[in-house]
Amino acid sequence: MEKQKILFVCLGNICRSPMAEYVFRHQTAQLGLSDRLTVASAGTSGWHNGENMHQGTLKKLKQQGIDPMGFTSSQVQTGDADTYDYIIAMDDNNLAELERLFGRQPDKIFKLTDLIPESGYTYVPDPWHTGNFDETFRLVSAGSQALLEKLTSVK
Ligand code: 4NP
Numbered sequence: 001m002e003k004q005k006i007l008f009v010c011l012g013n014i015c016r017s018p019m020a021e022y023v024f025r026h027q028t029a030q031l032g033l034s035d036r037l038t039v040a041s042a043g044t045s046g047w048h049n050g051e052n053m054h055q056g057t058l059k060k061l062k063q064q065g066i067d068p069m070g071f072t073s074s075q076v077q078t079g080d081a082d083t084y085d086y087i088i089a090m091d092d093n094n095l096a097e098l099e100r101l102f103g104r105q106p107d108k109i110f111k112l113t114d115l116i117p118e119s120g121y122t123y124v125p126d127p128w129h130t131g132n133f134d135e136t137f138r139l140v141s142a143g144s145q146a147l148l149e150k151l152t153s154v155k
Pocket of ligand 1: 014015047126
């Protein structure tokens with residue numbers, strides 16, 4: 001079976017999308033599905049290219065028993081819509097920028113919160129502004145779990 005490729009996208013690629021990348025990879029590994037799924041993350045801005053993820057994201061991942069090693073921030077690339085099967089935005093600004101770059105492709109490009117309507121959130125709040133990495137982690141975990149179920153039908 002061909003690997004499914006997933007790209008998580010936020011603005012800076014240091015807070016939310018790296019968290020989603022590492023949480024999703026962790027959940028995938030726990031289910032023994034690592035060989036079926038490829039995961040990465042990127043920012044629409046490129047402002048933090050080459051940097052590690054934010055200290056708050058690092059701390060939260062470690063606290064949850066998720067190894068945060070090996071990350072480097074990068075920007076969305078023009079070929080990403082061809083490379084990836086799913087490109088998952090954290091908020092409406094990310095989504096608008098992705099749709100500007102790649103066109104509207106609702107089956108491929110959508111918001112993580114679209115998968116968790118029961119959460120009551122329509123975007124993943126940015127801890128760069130809120131300082132609340134716990135809230136972001138809760139949403140990212142729930143969204144990542146819902147994505148895994150969507151992709152694998154594992155409940
Ligand atoms: P992220 O958070 O998009 O979740 O990585 C941000 C990180 C940095 C900035 C904004 C948001 N910034 O303005 O540099």
